[in-house]
Amino acid sequence: MDTADLLATVPALAGAEPVTRVTLPARLDYIHTPGAAQSRFLNALAEKRFLAERCPKCTRVYIPPKGVCPTCGLATTERLELPHVGTITTFCIVNIAARGLDVEVPYCYAYVLLDGAHVSLHARIGDIPHDQVHVGQRVQPVWNEQKLGPSLAGISHFRPTGEPDADPESYRRWM
Amino acid sequence: MPEVLSAPLIVEFPFTRSTGPVIGAFLTGLRERVVLGIRGSAGRVLCPPAEYDPVTAEELTELVALPGTGTVTTWAWNARPRPYQPLTTPFAWVLVRLDGADTALLHALDAPPPGSGDPRAVRTGLRVTVRWAGQRSGAITDIACFEPIPEEA
Numbered sequence: 335m336d337t338a339d340l341l342a343t344v345p346a347l348a349g350a351e352p353v354t355r356v357t358l359p360a361r362l363d364y365i366h367t368p369g370a371a372q373s374r375f376l377n378a379l380a381e382k383r384f385l386a387e388r389c390p391k392c393t394r395v396y397i398p399p400k401g402v403c404p405t406c407g408l409a410t411t412e413r414l415e416l417p418h419v420g421t422i423t424t425f426c427i428v429n430i431a432a433r434g435l436d437v438e439v440p441y442c443y444a445y446v447l448l449d450g451a452h453v454s455l456h457a458r459i460g461d462i463p464h465d466q467v468h469v470g471q472r473v474q475p476v477w478n479e480q481k482l483g484p485s486l487a488g489i490s491h492f493r494p495t496g497e498p499d500a501d502p503e504s505y506r507r508w509m
Numbered sequence: 510m511p512e513v514l515s516a517p518l519i520v521e522f523p524f525t526r527s528t529g530p531v532i533g534a535f536l537t538g539l540r541e542r543v544v545l546g547i548r549g550s551a552g553r554v555l556c557p558p559a560e561y562d563p564v565t566a567e568e569l570t571e572l573v574a575l576p577g578t579g580t581v582t583t584w585a586w587n588a589r590p591r592p593y594q595p596l597t598t599p600f601a602w603v604l605v606r607l608d609g610a611d612t613a614l615l616h617a618l619d620a621p622p623p624g625s626g627d628p629r630a631v632r633t634g635l636r637v638t639v640r641w642a643g644q645r646s647g648a649i650t651d652i653a654c655f656e657p658i659p660e661e662a
Contacts, residue, residue: 337533353536353647359523366518373514
């Protein structure tokens with residue numbers, strides 16, 4: 335029995351247009367406080383600088399830094415700045431517009447492993463046809479001057495640098 | 510001491526769900542200002558209705574139109590409503606067993622006085638009635654809330 339069959343058994347509702355779908359947005363409104371390490375990272379972004387932190391034991395470099403190495407459980411005491419160039423380690427083409435997101439579809443979203451980092455940033459890839467985006471491609475940030483501030487919104491997207499692809503050995507372990 | 514950063518962070522999943530035969534009928538009923546229950550095992554009437562009997566797991570199909578009146582079986586006071594909750598002024602979350610039903614429906618109760626709400630006006634056993642929303646679309650929010658039935662003098 336479907337909804338119409340069931341409704342037909344109720345005199346007051348026989349013939350009513352049946353409801354078959356309902357939209358139920360689940361929404362959580364947070365006020366996020368990023369903490370000391372991420373605040374340093376965000377404040378540096380306002381100056382177009384990429385601030386990372388290194389684990390004293392395993393030497394992995396984290397960006398954005400969280401102040402701690404999740405593998406070793408140690409405070410990441412060493413701060414360092416990373417260059418404005420990295421490598422695409424994976425990507426996808428997004429064809430479905432997320433509600434409330436002010437980006438035109440389709441767009442390309444990728445992991446970008448900045449040189450010297452061991453975790454990737456997420457960013458859009460632009461200024462290139464999507465069928466030419468590939469893993470190993472060298473990219474650099476394009477800044478959104480209007481949105482520059484303590485926020486990732488200051489990075490409009492990454493675009494190819496035009497230099498040869500990275501040696502897979504340079505990013506194989508950090509994909 | 511550096512400035513402490515903070516910013517709004519909204520996590521939202523805009524789920525669209527198929528309602529299935531029974532919940533679809535229930536929501537259609539709300540749009541038409543009829544609250545539906547469903548008859549289960551041992552003649553019990555479940556409201557909100559379930560597709561399958563909670564005791565025997567049998568498929569259920571016998572819809573029962575219920576009146577919009579019922580009794581509060583338990584409640585909790587919400588002194589500071591959040592955005593997107595059923596009412597903007599203090600209200601009670603209530604379980605209401607509608608007349609003719611054997612189970613209770615979760616909804617909001619607009620307690621008097623209007624606009625401020627007083628938890629002393631709410632009690633288990635309180636008789637209540639549905640306040641329908643002006644615009645109904647086939648959703649649980651088609652019931653704007655419940656409100657107390659004035660006691661006869």
